[in-house]
Amino acid sequence: MVGQTLALALAGAGVEVTVLERAAPEAALAPTFDGRASAIAYASARLLAGIGAWEALAPHAQPILDIRVSDGESLLFLHYDHRELAAGQPFGHLIENRHIRFSLFAAMARAGVRVRAPVEVRGITTDEFGATVTFADGTTVRTRLLVGADGARSFVRAQAGIRSRGWEYPQAGIVLTVAHELDHEGIAHERFLPSGPFAILPLPGRRSSLVWTERRDMAAQITALDDERFAEELRDRFGDFLGDVQPSGPRWSYPLAFHRAETYVAQRTALAGDAAHTLHPLAGQGLNLGLRDAAALAEVIVDARRLGLDFGAADQLARYEKWRRLDAVALIAVTDGLNRLFSNDVAPIRLGRDVGLGLVNLLPPLKRVFVGHARGTSGKLPRLLLGEAL
Amino acid sequence: MKAEPLATTVDSAEIAKFSGLAGTWWDPTGPMAPLHALNTARIRYLRDQACAHFGRDARATQPLVGLRVLDVGCGAGLLAEPLTRLGASVTGVDASAEAIAAAQRHAEGGGLVIDYQVGGAAAAEGIFDVVVTMEVVEHVPNLDAFVAEAVAPLKADGLFVAATLNRTPKAFALAIVGAEYLLRWLPRGTHDWQKFVRPSELARALRTLDLHVRDVSGATFDAATATFALSRDVDVNYLLSASR
């Protein structure tokens, strides 16, 4: 998704770009390919609008009007209301990934972006002037800059010899869509249960997307339950505040890990999205962070090109690296810290975090910082995220 | 086109100084790092001045297409390559054979076609739309002779653009004491303050050739971002454009 966004941004500015993708378009657009929904921050939506992918998404986008963070059964909770924001805009929108994938594909077809899919990248060599990519069938392409937006297990990253540090969380994320009796009123809930965060994210209609974290062994057992017993486990955690709840459609389980590449660039190579960093999904920021990478990299490339500079040269890549690194480090620290703080049941920590959440609520300036991150408007933003042309 | 270096316009000790660095010229983190940092501001200035003069759209992909540009003192092609990508057909001349060899090798690697020659400004008259000479006039022994030679190949409606260092106390403090001694940004002895050129001196040399200054802008270093930005402060690095 990050790579396609970058390709669209670049093509829109007249840069010649080719997308190499392992999955065949039919497979990637099938409803069973990716069960997740993504919280698209306000700034990310502006980016998608700028590259011509938002119009088709709008009917599938559920505005998030309120975010309620609570701690298990505790009464103290952090409450973000979109009316506290200047223009009364929503925090963002929830959109099922399959819709995002579909609209990016459609926009690429309209913009005439060259796509080679399905292809398997098997080899990469770089020199002072460019990178050569070899496919499984032995054919090659030559480029001035190779962008690795190939996900958490990035082949490009490995070939560039960039090490990635991180750890696996002892948790997995169970992801599914549920149907409920009552209207969710655009409210997203993030509950910190003893096993980890449990997020209820509103989708269009009386449906919500769940990200339900459990210890890995538990997650395997829960997802293997029959429908009736699975629904029981679900109701235990979900509660009845939206009336009756029914799982709808398949369940997925994603192992959760955190990692960050030691550097985002190497000779004639740049990493973006999950290839550069994965976050704990509790803040719903992974894709947003990747979209910010895409917007920043597009801006660096287009700015260099308008001056005839070689956008794949080391000094241009260094600009990108410097611009993006801080954002990723800050988010990783925040989400990892929150997960550690909340994924346990030790009494003093429990009390501390109850008081902590209550305090954040009482302190308007601190809250504004949190709200800014939730909307994706913290830090120096690339032009595309400000709703400006490249 | 054949071009021979002239004794009055080329200082052989200066050329030897730059020839020694030719191998590292394209390394943005090497000894030429300051030139890479300055390059963005230089190209922006040149592009915008040329677009204004020739009525081009600076936001086009190749705004300089069809223009013939002579780059006098092109070094390893830091300016010649971007100008080529912006559409210009570029001739680069430099008194250092090592620099020209590095320039040729680099252009070939990047798939760019640039006409590089060892020597001074070209002998043929009136064939170039733009003549540029950047970070060169502060290294020549005779400014008037150098400028006359550089301007000779310019067409009647052509544009002349130069970048250099001003002979002010501030330039001494920043370009020599700061860049060469304190920050070790530039090798010691890169610059000789006495040879720095005031905008008025450059303007006078051009006026005798019937060229008039259109614009003088500064390029100011921002330590926080380690980049140069165009500004009105011409006390240290500045750029000048002139036409008939």
Ligand SMILES: Cc1cc2nc3c(=O)[nH]c(=O)nc-3n(C[C@H](O)[C@H](O)[C@H](O)COP(=O)(O)OP(=O)(O)OC[C@H]3O[C@@H](n4cnc5c(N)ncnc54)[C@H](O)[C@@H]3O)c2cc1C
């Ligand atoms: C449970 C869960 C919930 C999440 N919820 C949210 C959320 O609400 N909001 C949010 O912003 N983020 C969320 N995220 C994170 C988000 O899903 C990722 O950050 C995002 O998908 C990253 O996009 P990407 O394009 O970088 O990588 P990917 O989506 O992994 O895409 C990589 C692409 O590269 C292709 N590829 C890989 N290797 C090769 C190869 N050798 N040759 C050719 N092609 C190749 C793959 O086929 C794939 O299409 C969540 C993550 C999880 C696990």
